[in-house]
Amino acid sequence: MLEFTCLIPLFTGIIAMFLPVKFGRGILVVTALLHLQITIMAWLGKITPGLPQYFSASPEGLLVLLVASFIFLFISIYAVSYMSVTEITSEPIYIGCTLFFLSSMSMVALADHLIVLWIAIEATTLMSAPLIFLHRSKSALEATWKYVMICSVGIALALLGCFFIVLSMDIGNVQVALTFSSLGAVATQLDPMWLKAGFIFLVIGYGTKMGLAPMHTWLPDAHSEAPSPASALLSGALLNCAFLGVYRSHRLLYQAGLGDFSSNILIGLGLLSMLIAAIFIFNQTGYKRMLAYSSIENMGIIAFGVGIGGLATYGAMLHLIHHSLIKSSLFLSAGNILLGYGSKLISKTGNMAKVFPKTFTAFFAGFAGISGFPPFGIFVSELLIIIGAFQKGRTISVSIFILALILIFAGASRLVMKMSFGKWDEEILVDENWARVLPSYALLLTSVILCVWLPDSLYQTILSAIATIGGSVNG
Amino acid sequence: MSAFSDALLAFTLLSVLMSLAAHRLVALVKIMAFQGIVVSLIPLFLEHSHTLTMGSILMLQVMILIKGFFIPGFIYVAVRKIKIRREIEPIVGYHASLFAGLLFILISAFIADRIYASQSLPGEYVLLMITAITTLASGLFLLMSRHKAITQVIGYLMMENGIYLFGTALAKQTHTQYLVEFGVLLDLLVGIMIMGIVLNNINSSFDDVDTALLGQLKD
Numbered sequence: 001m002l003e004f005t006c007l008i009p010l011f012t013g014i015i016a017m018f019l020p021v022k023f024g025r026g027i028l029v030v031t032a033l034l035h036l037q038i039t040i041m042a043w044l045g046k047i048t049p050g051l052p053q054y055f056s057a058s059p060e061g062l063l064v065l066l067v068a069s070f071i072f073l074f075i076s077i078y079a080v081s082y083m084s085v086t087e088i089t090s091e092p093i094y095i096g097c098t099l100f101f102l103s104s105m106s107m108v109a110l111a112d113h114l115i116v117l118w119i120a121i122e123a124t125t126l127m128s129a130p131l132i133f134l135h136r137s138k139s140a141l142e143a144t145w146k147y148v149m150i151c152s153v154g155i156a157l158a159l160l161g162c163f164f165i166v167l168s169m170d171i172g173n174v175q176v177a178l179t180f181s182s183l184g185a186v187a188t189q190l191d192p193m194w195l196k197a198g199f200i201f202l203v204i205g206y207g208t209k210m211g212l213a214p215m216h217t218w219l220p221d222a223h224s225e226a227p228s229p230a231s232a233l234l235s236g237a238l239l240n241c242a243f244l245g246v247y248r249s250h251r252l253l254y255q256a257g258l259g260d261f262s263s264n265i266l267i268g269l270g271l272l273s274m275l276i277a278a279i280f281i282f283n284q285t286g287y288k289r290m291l292a293y294s295s296i297e298n299m300g301i302i303a304f305g306v307g308i309g310g311l312a313t314y315g316a317m318l319h320l321i322h323h324s325l326i327k328s329s330l331f332l333s334a335g336n337i338l339l340g341y342g343s344k345l346i347s348k349t350g351n352m353a354k355v356f357p358k359t360f361t362a363f364f365a366g367f368a369g370i371s372g373f374p375p376f377g378i379f380v381s382e383l384l385i386i387i388g389a390f391q392k393g394r395t396i397s398v399s400i401f402i403l404a405l406i407l408i409f410a411g412a413s414r415l416v417m418k419m420s421f422g423k424w425d426e427e428i429l430v431d432e433n434w435a436r437v438l439p440s441y442a443l444l445l446t447s448v449i450l451c452v453w454l455p456d457s458l459y460q461t462i463l464s465a466i467a468t469i470g471g472s473v474n475g
Numbered sequence: 476m477s478a479f480s481d482a483l484l485a486f487t488l489l490s491v492l493m494s495l496a497a498h499r500l501v502a503l504v505k506i507m508a509f510q511g512i513v514v515s516l517i518p519l520f521l522e523h524s525h526t527l528t529m530g531s532i533l534m535l536q537v538m539i540l541i542k543g544f545f546i547p548g549f550i551y552v553a554v555r556k557i558k559i560r561r562e563i564e565p566i567v568g569y570h571a572s573l574f575a576g577l578l579f580i581l582i583s584a585f586i587a588d589r590i591y592a593s594q595s596l597p598g599e600y601v602l603l604m605i606t607a608i609t610t611l612a613s614g615l616f617l618l619m620s621r622h623k624a625i626t627q628v629i630g631y632l633m634m635e636n637g638i639y640l641f642g643t644a645l646a647k648q649t650h651t652q653y654l655v656e657f658g659v660l661l662d663l664l665v666g667i668m669i670m671g672i673v674l675n676n677i678n679s680s681f682d683d684v685d686t687a688l689l690g691q692l693k694d
Binding site: 054113115116118119122123125126129130133136138139141142143144145146148149152153156159160163164166167170220221224225280284289 | 611615618624627631634635638641642645654655658659661662665666669670673676677680681686689690691692694
């Protein structure tokens with residue numbers, strides 16, 4: 001029963017809502033461990049889906065599930081320490097919703113049925129909304145309202161896209177189950193016009209959730225107003241889940257022989273996201289907003305890589321893994337910075353290298369990693385995407401890609417330098433401690449390890465995930 | 476396509492136009508309850524209704540219960556709590572909104588006609604398609620042209636009704652799986668509840684539910 005990855009967090013979440021806070025924190029970590037264990041068993045092929053008409057263990061789904069489960073474990077360890085030093089009015093709700101959130105993300109990763117995938121992605125929006133407005137400040141309310149409205153409307157359009165795909169089945173007289181795997185086998189018989197229309201709506205819907213420009217407007221607000229462990233989850237796990245929706249739709253079009261159409265849309269949206277991020281990151285005043293724009297950039301990179309195809313798709317999948325690891329680590333460090341300085345503004349921070357040596361190490365290393373410096377994995381993935389794009393002869397788009405990367409590095413490094421070495425001579429509110437820096441270190445270390453040594457099962461899974469859209473390591 | 480389902484479609488269009496011109500929030504909620512019930516009833520009177528099964532009847536009842544009673548009831552409670560009765564100064568005026576609604580009907584008639592002509596679909600659902608596109612477009616319009624958060628929720632609901640009608644117009648019943656349909660409905664219900672909770676919090680922090688007040692976060 002692979003569905004246990006959804007059911008266990010669901011049940012423990014309900015239990016945590018009614019138990020005292022002390023137990024709730026324990027339940028959070030224990031559930032994270034259990035979830036990781038089931039995920040690893042699924043990777044070893046020990047468990048299979050119990051409802052094959054709705055769920056399947058697809059390679060790309062397993063990849064996203066493993067990433068989500070892995071970072072959830074470290075985030076929950078961090079969250080326990082974070083919650084003990086911050087005042088949260090309704091902590092049981094926070095713990096419960098975090099677990100429901102994990103449950104709905106697992107459902108996204110496993111869903112095979114078109115509408116079940118839609119239900120699961122909408123559920124992730126609903127379950128993560130309470131996490132964002134936890135502090136109930138005016139700005140948090142605004143962020144939650146934007147998040148719920150923009151994402152719900154966007155995802156409603158994705159439902160329309162699903163109906164268009166159903167229509168393309170009816171016109172082509174195809175009688176199969178409405179799942180991605182069975183549709184893929186008969187994709188060429190589907191009506192191409194409605195398939196394209198369906199893809200556009202699916203990309204608008206799931207792209208909203210993934211943070212692709214121009215539908216990204218909720219993302220910086222939600223990521224900056226949520227408590228840091230929740231921001232780390234949103235950025236590291238949720239965006240990947242939404243990407244899965246886009247990826248599966250793209251694969252359906254590729255199988256139907258319309259790969260060029262969907263590739264060009266993905267490349268266009270990807271480059272636009274990167275450019276928008278580059279513009280807005282430049283004069284950013286808040287460090288969590290800066291990280292949020294960096295997430296938009298990285299989602300753009302992944303969409304670009306998948307759109308290019310070939311070697312770049314392999315790079316995009318690697319990028320997905322490393323972005324999740326590094327960005328969630330950065331958001332956890334940002335949580336420490338927020339606790340210490342008591343402000344989200346860059347101008348209210350400074351001299352981190354002296355005041356917060358441990359957090360500084362994690363934050364600065366994470367920044368180097370996200371900017372694409374070795375030994376972190378993003379160096380490899382971005383390099384592969386660039387090489388892949390040159391192999392495909394996409395010279396103009398790859399030049400825009402490189403330009404956007406340079407602009408973002410220039411804009412962000414100015415801010416990070418200010419935070420790390422700028423002037424600061426006031427009181428620190430909450431000192432750093434090991435429980436809140438070790439998770440960040442562990443996530444960064446994983447990225448370094450995966451950069452030099454990729455386990456064979458991971459490598460094979462990525463290959464089989466990208467093989468269906470014409471991706472391979474041989475270009 | 477029976478005369479009865481045509482009448483239901485006409486009622487749906489009427490409710491769409493009324494909601495575009497409604498000043499009072501309570502009236503708007505009542506219109507939405509009516510629309511929810513009518514929209515859930517439509518599949519019952521379509522051509523394939525003679526294949527009614529136990530499952531589909533049960534689903535119909537659940538849908539009427541949720542769309543006609545639970546969701547409007549929930550919004551009604553929210554309206555009562557926030558003590559705001561009217562949408563004052565909408566972004567687009569009521570007469571202009573009504574006119575826009577009529578335009579949507581025209582445009583959707585054009586689109587539906589084109590779709591059916593080019594795709595050689597059975598022509599019996601053209602009216603259904605027109606209603607679906609109009610409802611969808613008017614929902615989006617309501618969402619964008621009003622300041623109050625409650626009206627935006629109602630706009631979202633109307634849009635969802637339109638999409639549901641689209642689904643019934645396009646999909647053959649063979650694809651319908653009740654478990655899946657129930658999941659969609661549950662998402663909608665929980666979504667509206669969460670929006671309602673956020674709305675109440677907005678009201679208590681800002682003393683209003685005007686989304687124009689939500690403008691602190693920007694770049």
